[in-house]
Amino acid sequence: MTKAVVIYYSGYGHTQHVAQYVAEGAHAQLIAIDNNGEISEQEWEALNAADAIIFGSPTYMGSVAWQFKKFQDATSKVWFTRGWQDKVFGGFTNSASLNGDKQVTLITLQTLASQHGGIWVSLGLLPANTLASTRNDVNNLGGSVGALIQSPSDAAADNIAAGDLETAKLYGARVADIARRLRG
Structure with a gap:
């Protein structure tokens, strides 16, 4: 069985x-980077043992949160x-704005x-870009590099659009499936 890990930092609960959802799609272990930008030794071991690693960070001021950057370093x-x-x-990644320079964060990831010499998995979903499209459609923000999520700044995490959450779940499943196929 393929082992996947989702490692993320969440400042306000939206990224968590x-x-x-990403972890559900990938059947992955979740690792939260703490408010000091650190994880435990056991969590480092889980990352080292994983076949697939999925990074997650909010987009703050056009890039990853400093806590994620500390982990990155x-x-x-x-x-x-x-x-x-x-x-x-x-x-x-997610941010309060529909765009919010999320692409920069994904490129950082x-x-x-x-x-690290890794193999990056693209989103692999066509964008929902017709006049009839809504925020409840999969990939309604039109991502390609990874999953883009919009989290309204005045709403709780459970108010994220259903289309964004389904996109996250499908992306987790895609990453895990590709890891499984490559592992053979």
């Missing part, structure tokens, strides 16, 4: 809510040993995976 210890070489990776 999305991470749960700490992965350099693994990078030196090529410990994540050829693992399958994916990533998701994709670059991190590439620096």
